[in-house]
Amino acid sequence: MAIQAKIQTSVQPLTDFALQDWDLGGEHPAVIVHDVASRPRPHGHVIVFANEKGGVGKSTLAFHTAMAMCDAGKKVAVIDLDHGQATLSGALSNREATCRLLKIGLPTPRYVAVSQPSGACLSQEIARIGSDCNYVLIDVAGSDSPIARRAIAMADTLVTPINSSFADIELLGQFDATTMRLKRLGRFARLVSALRGARVERRMAAADWIVIPNRIRRSGSNNETMIGDALERLSQIAGFRIGQGLGERVAYRELFLFGLTHLDLKRIPKLARVKATAKHEIEQLLADLQLSAVGDDQADLFEPHPSENLWIEERPLSLTA
Numbered sequence: 001m002a003i004q005a006k007i008q009t010s011v012q013p014l015t016d017f018a019l020q021d022w023d024l025g026g027e028h029p030a031v032i033v034h035d036v037a038s039r040p041r042p043h044g045h046v047i048v049f050a051n052e053k054g055g056v057g058k059s060t061l062a063f064h065t066a067m068a069m070c071d072a073g074k075k076v077a078v079i080d081l082d083h084g085q086a087t088l089s090g091a092l093s094n095r096e097a098t099c100r101l102l103k104i105g106l107p108t109p110r111y112v113a114v115s116q117p118s119g120a121c122l123s124q125e126i127a128r129i130g131s132d133c134n135y136v137l138i139d140v141a142g143s144d145s146p147i148a149r150r151a152i153a154m155a156d157t158l159v160t161p162i163n164s165s166f167a168d169i170e171l172l173g174q175f176d177a178t179t180m181r182l183k184r185l186g187r188f189a190r191l192v193s194a195l196r197g198a199r200v201e202r203r204m205a206a207a208d209w210i211v212i213p214n215r216i217r218r219s220g221s222n223n224e225t226m227i228g229d230a231l232e233r234l235s236q237i238a239g240f241r242i243g244q245g246l247g248e249r250v251a252y253r254e255l256f257l258f259g260l261t262h263l264d265l266k267r268i269p270k271l272a273r274v275k276a277t278a279k280h281e282i283e284q285l286l287a288d289l290q291l292s293a294v295g296d297d298q299a300d301l302f303e304p305h306p307s308e309n310l311w312i313e314e315r316p317l318s319l320t321a
């Protein structure tokens with residue numbers, strides 16, 4: 001029997017999700033959206049990287065997205081809401097250290113790690129570093145919190161990376177292990193849906209929600225096919241788009257340590273560069289965000305260029321001054 005046929009749905013479409021059914025505890029979505037709407041909005045497009053599941057690649061994707069935008073000449077502000085781990089702001093600080101070590105200049109976004117998790121502080125920091133930026137990127141910690149909810153409520157585009165296991169998509173949707181029946185939407189999908197619904201009730205546009213499979217292994221296993229089908233089904237009910245995704249690559253980890261991406265290699269002749277494919281994946285990620293649909297005046301910069309396939313070898317990097 002085809003896997004697609006095994007996936008049955010008995011949950012209500014999220015268009016029917018009523019705010020009075022709010023079952024996740026904490027502040028009500030309407031209160032959160034009211035708070036967000038009452039504060040000044042940045043001029044630029046707000047892209048939020050969020051998933052209650054930890055370690056799925058939020059900071060990695062936010063980093064590569066920010067770097068690709070800077071490389072394309074955009075003004076970008078990065079807000080790190082994970083003050084404890086400070087993964088993203090740490091990588092950007094490493095980037096500055098790399099520049100000092102190599103005595104070079106690299107395009108770098110403005111960035112800040114928000115230490116006080118309140119709506120007022122978030123709004124204040126966005127205004128301080130992002131008021132004239134084309135894009136404001138917010139990296140959210142991997143857990144539910146009032147500040148995470150505010151960031152999601154603020155998103156024009158919401159990016160949710162996931163790894164390809166049923167344990168990871170549990171927060172989007174819960175499936176019966178034997179029948180593959182979708183039992184109910186996961187708590188993160190319900191949270192996002194409720195916040196999007198609360199925005200629409202205030203006549204604000206709902207966030208464009210895109211789920212990005214991350215650390216894909218091209219094995220073509222039965223499990224990956226089942227995950228793909230499950231995601232497809234969920235996307236129709238929860239109202240998200242699915243991006244092509246990023247493969248499992250050593251380079252994403254290695255370059256991150258130095259605050260670098262493949263796009264910097266053309267500016268650093270000392271680094272080895274040989275063929276690989278991650279550059280195209282990041283271009284595809286930017287294209288999948290479909291920023292042209294929300295008013296980027298130079299959206300063609302984010303089209304993928306598959307013919308230009310410059311990349312580094314999948315081996316550890318070393319830097320010397």
Ligand SMILES: Nc1ncnc2c1ncn2[C@@H]1O[C@H](COP(=O)(O)OP(=O)(O)OP(=O)(O)O)[C@@H](O)[C@H]1O
Nearest residue numbers: 054055056057058059060142215247248249252253
């Ligand atoms: N495509 C990839 N290929 C290889 N390694 C990856 C990839 N994406 C992320 N990683 C690695 O996975 C780990 C977790 O990634 P990351 O810190 O971006 O996740 P996160 O969702 O931000 O985590 P947290 O919830 O803790 O904030 C890191 O070690 C990162 O280098």
Ligand SMILES: [Mg+2]
Nearest residue numbers: 058059082087
């Ligand atoms: Mg993170």
